Amino acid sequence: MARQALEIRTDLHTADALRRMARQEQDRRAAMRMLALPNAMEGMTRAEAARLAGMEQQALRDAVIRYNAEGLSGLHDRPKPGRTPTLTEGEQATLRAVILRGPDPACDGGGDWTLPMLCRWMEDHFGKTMHPDNLSRVVRRLDLSRQKTRPRHPKADEAAQAAFKKGGCAMP
Known part of the structure; x- marks a missing residue:
């Protein structure tokens, strides 16, 4: 039984646009997925496209499914629950x-x-x-x-401190 190849949506982005976006992408894993898709779009075998992008064939298949469903946002890693x-x-x-x-x-x-x-x-x-x-x-x-605040004594006299700041000590 021969497997049916997954079609990649071409109505969202062209292969050249995906390569351009991959060069500007900060997330390396998403960029590699963006580079694998154009290779597969332009007729390269899925195995070869995955190998050139540094991923397994199953990872490329998952990326194609997510790209078809969610667009570019599907190529980014999902947040981990933690x-x-x-x-x-x-x-x-x-x-x-x-x-x-x-x-x-x-x-x-x-x-x-x-x-x-x-x-x-x-x-x-x-x-x-x-x-x-x-x-x-x-x-x-x-x-x-x-950082801690400057230590203050709990019984400090605020009025005496304010008077000292204004006039200082009176000289006899």
Whole structure:
């Protein structure tokens, strides 16, 4: 039983246009698929077209099916599912707001957030545990740096500091 060859859509792009787009494509894997299609369109055997593009014949067949169904976007890799994040979008927004607000010395203890303190805060408020190293990645993804603010003593007198800045110490 002879297999029927898959037809490649020619109404979307010409072989020359596909080669031009392949040269400008940033994604190497998509570019190789874009180069294999014109070779097959112009009469080269599928095996030869796949070999010249550095792929298997089955990969070229899959690329043809996806190109026929989705156009150029079908030649790009699909996003991988990956692991679901520990914190939801809402929890991440809450965490960001809490970090920017700063800790309450009476409840949270301390003048500045540390990663272990934030882990304890998350466990108390969200009921989720996370290692400080993993929380560090989450904090960086929230566009927050590890830089700490200048330390402030909780019993510092703001009025005395402001008076000192304005006039300095009076000389006798």
